[in-house]
Amino acid sequence: MSSGFVIACVGKPSAGKSSFLNAVTDAAAKVGNYPFTTIEPNQGIAYYPLECPCAQHHVPCKPRYGWCRDGTRYVPVRIIDVAGLVPGASQGRGLGNRFLDDLRTADVLVHVVDASGTTDAEGRETKGYDPLDDIRWLRSEIEEWVFGNLERKWGGTLRRHLAVKATVADTLHAQLAGYGTLRGVVQRALDLARLSDLQLEAWGTKDQLRRFVRCFLDVRFPTVVALNKIDMPDSTRNISAIMRKYRVPSDGVSMDNIVLTSALSEVFLRKMAKQKFILYAPGSGDFTTQETEPNSEEKQRLHSLDERSARRLENISDLVLFRYGSTGVQEVIRKAVDLGGFVPVFPVKSLNFANGSAKPTFQECVLVSRGTTVRECAKRLLHSETEYRGAETVGGIQLAEDEVVVEGRNIIRFT
Known part of the structure; x- marks a missing residue:
């Protein structure tokens, strides 16, 4: 069982995606240094490390899913290995939009980049390839995929929504529903693009759509860049160049979301x-x-x-x-969940552990989106709104149903 959070592992063929999946899960993904080794998305369960409250409260811990070691809890999350993209995939090149469609269910993308420069854009063996190009073109392919879909639909949809006097956010939300997009995501993208104040009839130019799509990708598909194969001869030089490039964020990348990895190690x-x-x-x-x-x-x-x-x-x-301090793969998972903006919640049957308990506590841990209310969390855990009566946290503090779940008040007894 996973938390419902999905990470999609993307990149060109032979960048090390399948090795990365094997490194963070128990999956046995096929590994090979030739294009299209992966045809169907491989899937597995990775584990997000976080501080478990068992250490703070000095109680035994026996997780139902995952494990806990020395106060570090490893919470299961789902990860998929999307088959390798090549330049032109948004126009159907390679295996085309089939790969891009696999991204629809993802909360966060992990872009595995061959930092050694020993594979070209198609995934073929070479020497001296610049991995910066991979970061640029992959982002461009996803942008063209979303932009192309939005532009093709926009005219007819605009007319229909004008007829019912819909808002820009409502219109775009209807357009982007196929990407598993909540209305709040659309609104945040509009705010980032500084397009929130435009009326619907003033919308629809290519420049406006392009600006919106770029901000939409930042919100809907936040991306961790895993610079892989860091132990190869030319990797150090390439890593330095990439870090210099992204001192100023661009292409949806900043130094804060780059992690150095060696999946095979x-x-x-x-x-x-x-x-x-x-x-x-x-x-x-x-x-x-x-x-x-x-x-x-x-x-x-x-x-x-x-x-x-x-x-x-x-x-x-x-x-x-x-x-480098580690192989980096666990740091990728940690950063991916953090980028997705999830909060761990520890539902408990009793709060008496605070007085010392010999029974295993904190058996459950679920990840909920930031902004989730206590009532929404209860609905997810209880699977029924009619069963909910109230909630409290450590110290007997009662939690209002519209209170947002935050760390520090995330050990909750639902009644």
Whole structure:
């Protein structure tokens, strides 16, 4: 079970999307260095790390879904690997709009970019390719997809909505419903584009639509850029150029939503940990082997390494973990959920844990959109409005049904 939050992993073929999916989930996505390795979107469950209140309240924790380790809770979220896009996909090139349509269900996009410059725009092996081009053209393809759909429909829809005196926001909301778009998203995009005050009859020029679409993408499809293959020879130079470029945000990208990753390193570390060759917590900055593990009990559980595996682990330690602090893949998931603006909610049956409880607490954790009210949260959890009687949080504080759920008041007992 996931929280209902969906991350779409996008990018050109052979950028490392399938490896990224394997690195953050238990999925076994097909991996290959040739175009269209992925035909159907692979899916899996990734885990969003957050601070669990069990540590603060000193109570045992046994999550129903995911897990909790040393006060860090790993909450399941759904992630899909959308088959590789190529330039011209919005006009049907490659596998065309089929890929773009897969994005409709996503809350956030993760754009996996080959930072090494060893694959061209089509995903073929090359040398010296500039990964900045991938960031630009992928954003452009999604923009053309939305803009083209909106422009084709606009004339007839405008006439119909003028007849019933609809607002600009209502009209655009009707147009964009196929993208899973709430009216509030449309309104925020209008505000960002500074087009909120225009009357409907003054709307409809290409410049206005284009301006709106660019802001709509920022709100509806916030994007984390995962600069992948950071341990390759030319990656450092390319990463520096990309960071310089996005000191000033553009193309829907800023330095705040760029993460450096090595998906294959994470896959290998998880594999070695699963096979009991190393002790490694997903996303951490270090691992221990039989030779380096200080705990004698843990040491006995580990197998000794062959020379090849030891050498690869040493390279990962030097080129990835020591240099960058981690493989970056867990940071991508964390940043993606944060960009989506979700708040963790811990529904509990009793608030008596505050006085010390031996029973497992905080078994459930759900992610709700920022702005969700207590009543809306109850409706989602109880699956029925008629069952809702009230809600309270730690300290016996009663929560009004129209109160917005926020961190700090997100441990809730519904009655």
